Amino acid sequence: PTHPTPPILFQMSLHAVLLESEIPSPVAGDGGEGDGDALYPAKPPVEEPPSTFACSHIPPWRDQITVRGVLASAVIGAVFCVITHKLNLTVGVIPSLNVAAGLLGFFLVKSWTGLVSKLGFWSSPFTRQENTVIQTCVVACYGIAFSGGFGSYLLGMDERTYNLVGADYSGNRLEDIKNPSLGWMIAFLFAASFLGIFSLVPLRKVMVIDYKLTYPSGTATALLINSFHTTEGADAAEKQVKCLGKYFTISFLWSFFKWFFSGVGGSCGFDNFPSLGLEAYKNTFFFDFSATYVGVGMICPHIVNCSVLLGAIISWGVLWPIISTRAGVWFPAGLTNNDFKGLYGYKVFISIAVILGDGVYNLVKIIYVSAKSIYVKYQEQHQLLFVHGSKVDWELKPVTTDEDEQNKVFMDEGVPLWMAAFGYVAFAIVSIVVIPLLFTALKWYDVLLCYIVAPALAFCNAYGSGLTDWSLASTYGKLGLFIFASWAGKNGGVIAGLAACGVMMSIVSTASDLMQDFKTGYLTLSSPWSMFLSQLLGTVMGCILAPLTFWMFWTAFDIGLPDGEYKAPNAVIYREMALIGVQGFSSLPAHCLELCLGFFAFAILLNLIRDLTPPNIAGFIPIPMAMAIPFYIGAYFAVDMFVGTVILFVWQRLNKIEAGIYAGPVASGLICGDGIWTIPSAVLALSKVNPPICMSFSST
Numbered sequence: 001p002t003h004p005t006p007p008i009l010f011q012m013s014l015h016a017v018l019l020e021s022e023i024p025s026p027v028a029g030d031g032g033e034g035d036g037d038a039l040y041p042a043k044p045p046v047e048e049p050p051s052t053f054a055c056s057h058i059p060p061w062r063d064q065i066t067v068r069g070v071l072a073s074a075v076i077g078a079v080f081c082v083i084t085h086k087l088n089l090t091v092g093v094i095p096s097l098n099v100a101a102g103l104l105g106f107f108l109v110k111s112w113t114g115l116v117s118k119l120g121f122w123s124s125p126f127t128r129q130e131n132t133v134i135q136t137c138v139v140a141c142y143g144i145a146f147s148g149g150f151g152s153y154l155l156g157m158d159e160r161t162y163n164l165v166g167a168d169y170s171g172n173r174l175e176d177i178k179n180p181s182l183g184w185m186i187a188f189l190f191a192a193s194f195l196g197i198f199s200l201v202p203l204r205k206v207m208v209i210d211y212k213l214t215y216p217s218g219t220a221t222a223l224l225i226n227s228f229h230t231t232e233g234a235d236a237a238e239k240q241v242k243c244l245g246k247y248f249t250i251s252f253l254w255s256f257f258k259w260f261f262s263g264v265g266g267s268c269g270f271d272n273f274p275s276l277g278l279e280a281y282k283n284t285f286f287f288d289f290s291a292t293y294v295g296v297g298m299i300c301p302h303i304v305n306c307s308v309l310l311g312a313i314i315s316w317g318v319l320w321p322i323i324s325t326r327a328g329v330w331f332p333a334g335l336t337n338n339d340f341k342g343l344y345g346y347k348v349f350i351s352i353a354v355i356l357g358d359g360v361y362n363l364v365k366i367i368y369v370s371a372k373s374i375y376v377k378y379q380e381q382h383q384l385l386f387v388h389g390s391k392v393d394w395e396l397k398p399v400t401t402d403e404d405e406q407n408k409v410f411m412d413e414g415v416p417l418w419m420a421a422f423g424y425v426a427f428a429i430v431s432i433v434v435i436p437l438l439f440t441a442l443k444w445y446d447v448l449l450c451y452i453v454a455p456a457l458a459f460c461n462a463y464g465s466g467l468t469d470w471s472l473a474s475t476y477g478k479l480g481l482f483i484f485a486s487w488a489g490k491n492g493g494v495i496a497g498l499a500a501c502g503v504m505m506s507i508v509s510t511a512s513d514l515m516q517d518f519k520t521g522y523l524t525l526s527s528p529w530s531m532f533l534s535q536l537l538g539t540v541m542g543c544i545l546a547p548l549t550f551w552m553f554w555t556a557f558d559i560g561l562p563d564g565e566y567k568a569p570n571a572v573i574y575r576e577m578a579l580i581g582v583q584g585f586s587s588l589p590a591h592c593l594e595l596c597l598g599f600f601a602f603a604i605l606l607n608l609i610r611d612l613t614p615p616n617i618a619g620f621i622p623i624p625m626a627m628a629i630p631f632y633i634g635a636y637f638a639v640d641m642f643v644g645t646v647i648l649f650v651w652q653r654l655n656k657i658e659a660g661i662y663a664g665p666v667a668s669g670l671i672c673g674d675g676i677w678t679i680p681s682a683v684l685a686l687s688k689v690n691p692p693i694c695m696s697f698s699s700t
Helices: 067-088 098-118 128-147 159-165 182-192 195-199 201-210 216-228 231-259 278-282 291-299 302-324 343-381 401-412 417-438 444-468 473-488 493-523 528-556 569-583 592-612 624-633 636-654 656-686
Strands: none
Touching (some): 067 098, 067 128, 067 528, 098 128, 098 216, 098 231, 098 656, 128 216, 128 493, 128 528, 159 569, 182 417, 182 493, 195 201, 195 417, 195 528, 201 401, 201 417, 201 444, 201 493, 216 231, 216 493, 231 656, 291 636, 302 624, 302 636, 343 444, 343 569, 343 624, 401 493, 417 493, 444 473, 473 493, 493 569, 569 624, 592 624, 624 636, 636 656
């Protein structure tokens, strides 16, 4: 899901870059837009390699979904929901945890079977198919924590965000408030999260077999799971798990140690350590010793981390200091740091402009690439985008032994077309009834319109994700936000736009995740039935666990304070986008619109340059979406992520093989340890236990 904006769900697998030599490229060899020959080799190999699955027993789909697998999925899913919320409520950058899910699933079930055998009881063998089911379930579960909007559109409805924007802000009405509560959030998620699963089931053969879409994260996960279930791979996995556990412990204990110095309020401790000097600290340039952001920096590609740092330098190092000197000329002097009539307004709206510029460009690009690729394949094979019954045409194509086995398993057990259609219609009816009851500003015909156009958008996103591994779910959500906010107008347009954004994001995101999981299942000989059911089961878990874990944050911490630990920056951004949809640009500060248009064009131009230059040069051109993240949030996490990328870069230069094996587990351990510390930290906060020391710095 993968699954990276803010909010960005960076669909970048821990091993997608490390295993790039093993993953077929989704684009043409010259780095261009991609063509049929590059995407779909027509010639069979001269010699068939020995089958990876020659000695493998393939269990029936009922045996691939086990009680122990479901329990392991629930535990890992809950942990990953906590991590996703922590990242969503701080910076909005969420790396793909697909590979970590497969690794932790392997560790938990292997530990369980080992314990049971030592006690003298028999336990069924742990297969790659069960491992894949666990991974699918976990990804579906924590995917709800992202697409559920707990750090974006849902939080944009609450009273704190309303007050932060300002009661006197044009179009920001007191009536457009809906504060979080477990009841309506769970009801909304159950109503909106299942449509995407049913929307693209009939196209699974076309996407995976006929078009041979790569789905790099799904492919990397499958390669790793397949390697686990060999003698050599199991030994390597055991070492990786030990490495993950080691750095998990270090990260957890380090977070515990930092807590003692964090005092009361948001200005104490290592999180506010002026490591680069007090003057740099005033402009948010400092290293805050966050294990989470260092781990994220080790996972994300170097160009992403460098883009984030460059964005921080441009905004907090140059742009904001220059604009702040115009106080009293462009905007009234003496305004608070959070007043949209002053510098704060420039920060929010310019970051929105860059995000929208990047999103619009990539949306048009992926639709064009997808349409071109579909046309090429249609011309070559003259086939329609539909699955008729269970008949297949792959027997006519030259395939390897492994492909033959994969195709057979993938097509022998499929979800009937009538079931997919019935499920989509049934859940659509439920949603059309329930969602307008939860958000009265969004009418039933608005929801119906969403579900009429959603399958086409879901297909575009799933196809583009298969080509590039980049999910544009949040972009489609923003598109729905603007359309329905402007449609509803000043009378409830803010809530209608935010709710419609949630509906669109949920459908598009889950559909893309399902196709990623189908690809993983295809490569591990897992039944499509078990994939489909585990996706449903994981979504059910997510609809319960994601709100519950969010509620822990909501009750224990001050969510949404601009100077607090959990700023929830995307909540303000999404509400402002809804207000723009309702009011237009009349409320922007002086010259803000001109600056926004300039940065919007800059984002499009930079993307165009990246696509037109040779690959060896394009790899050094920054990514506008990544550059936009620190514009509003601050530069501190960019410094942390850059430290992570430097560590990985040096490690790769010293020992590339070792870095390829252990960098992912080290990064996952750092992220998970710091993320899990949130739970005891929340318990301490709810128990009114404050840190004993406040470590702070000031000039003398």
